[in-house]
Amino acid sequence: MLQETVTGQAIERKADHYFTKYKPFVEALERNSLLSKVRAINTTDVYALGKQLENFQVYKRLCEEDGTLSQLGKIPDVALDVLTVAYGTSPLSAIASIQPIDEEQGTIYFKNIVSGDSQLNSGDLLSGVSATSNVMGEALGQTQAGESDYSFSLKNAPVQVGSVRVEIAELNLVAQDNGLGQLIGFDIQGTIDYVNGTVTLSTKHAPEAEHTITAAYSGDYDAADDIPKVGMKFASKTVQARLWALKDTIGLQQSYALRRRFGMVAEDEIAQDLVAAINSEQMNTATRMLLAKAQGEVTFKKNAPSGISYNDHKQGFKDAIAQAEATILNNAGRGTISAMVAGRNVCALAATLPGFTKLSDGAAVGPHIFGILDGILIVRVPNQQVMDADTAVCVYKGKSNFESALVSAPYMPLVVTSALPHGVNPLVNQRAAAVWSAIDVLVPSFITKIRLV
Structure with a gap:
């Protein structure tokens, strides 16, 4: 617990520093981001965003030193805005513990409550004590x-x-x-x-x-000889960052036509699409991990029983959510459902229930923040290959940044190259986007499934 306090205080000090250094971007996150509509922007958000903005400036200095800054084109002028928007729209910011790391292999922290008594199976969850x-x-x-x-x-x-x-x-x-x-x-x-x-x-x-x-x-x-002992365990784990990278191309004719007719810079449009696609791929990876590590499953029948209207029957989906929450409570000894990462059909059902507020404008690519149902954030996953349309995973994320089912640990922030020649055709240009980050499941007992049958 002392270690958690010390680590938390260090993050607060850095957050104060980043708030002063990047005040306009923090204020933009607080005022305009989708994340701010889900919950209040907190100290952890300021630290995580500030660290990524700082890391991009480090990257920029490295480009200056090796003479490759020109390859970034206009990107440095808008990079901090892009990173702020990416942080404020990514579902990972809402459902995961965000802990930037300084090395490709980094240490992240999380809290679990276990038995501290070998007589009571040391390491067991508190519910077993x-x-x-x-x-x-x-x-x-x-x-x-x-x-x-x-x-x-x-x-x-x-x-x-x-x-x-x-x-x-x-x-x-x-x-x-x-x-x-x-x-x-x-x-x-x-x-x-x-x-x-x-x-x-x-x-x-x-x-x-x-x-x-x-x-x-x-x-x-x-x-x-003694009485049962419980340990509020503040644990650490080494995670390995992985690289996500995508590119796109555009020809000179298309670029000229877009600028002449609509005043659009085609390369900038490509950059924005690449950023959205990279965020989508990271959330797809996180979704697969949550599905693989979920413990337990609650089912809900899609069809109403004979003699009951569908409108009355579907209200029972909230009971399924309550049962899923009971599963997390049984497995972990504590926790509520903070967020639900769900397939299309589950989201369509949730959207028709009382207490649902829609936040999505339908323009997002890939997994995105869809809405809130009775205080539970719902992330919609459109791709059937990533998550079955009739499936959802429910996760618990506590108020502390160290109490979460999932962690996202960015190492190299999201960067986009400028237009570069593509292959042998000098009339075709390309842009590439990349991010270097670790994503991992911390506490599987904070995750469970709901399935429509």
Whole structure:
């Protein structure tokens, strides 16, 4: 926790510096960006944007030193504005922890809450830790087909004499501690070691598979060497930046016609399209990662049951969201749904529900901020190859920049080259855009799926 405080204070100091240095761009982000319509611009945003603006100026100095500045054309004049717009429109800024790095391989930070007690499976999430002597419904395991004998260990040992109750609820089997180390029940018997918490069970009839066995008991804190310990773990991880790069070409005839008829500079239009495409590809990568790491799935039926109107039925989608949030809470021990990255059909359903506010103007390329449903940000993914139209991933992002399912760690900021000759044809020019950044999943238990069936 001390490390988190120190790191957070360092970011605040740098944010103050960047606010002074890049005040017009920060104010533009606060006033005009799409991100500012989703949530208030905070210290982390100022730091992340300021760091990228500073990195571009470093890149510009390197070009000056090696004599390649002319290749950037007019880009340096508008680069800081482009970076500000890119940050304010990218869904990554809204759903991920943004942590710029200074090397190709960089260290990022995140917070998780785990058990700090080896007796309680050190590293387990907080939801697996009992901070009270009275434990209810501790899951010991499941029955196996054809097996009658089982052995388990209670997490919160030593155990108070006479307090243990073991149950297989689906089979109506209950064994109660008799105070002498024996578990007594109808068609089920067993033993309990009060010191180390070892439980043995034997059922009269071999049950079918996958019936949950639970225990309720009281820990003996007076006899314990210590009490359960929880660690607010501020962890670090090394991430590897990857390069995203795209180019486009335009011929002299098309460039002349656009400028003559419409007053448009074709190369600048290409640059803007390339920036949008690069942002789109980064979000596509993030979406695939979220899908791959999601834990659990909630389903919602697209068709209304007989006798219920579709208008009434679709209101139940909010219940599916609530169930998805319960899944995150179960997996991580905390969290709410902050954002939903969703396919087309899920977004179409969400847009018809009360409490939805649309933010998209339909002009965005690739994944984009679509709207807000009851405070939950919705990012729409148009490409069926990236995300199935009937699928969504729900993610939790806390108020702290270190508490997030996803991280985006830019190394080299978004840069665009000027018009350069293309191949052997001197009448065809090209522009290229590139960004060097790391994207990674930090806490998979903060991610779950919703699927329309």
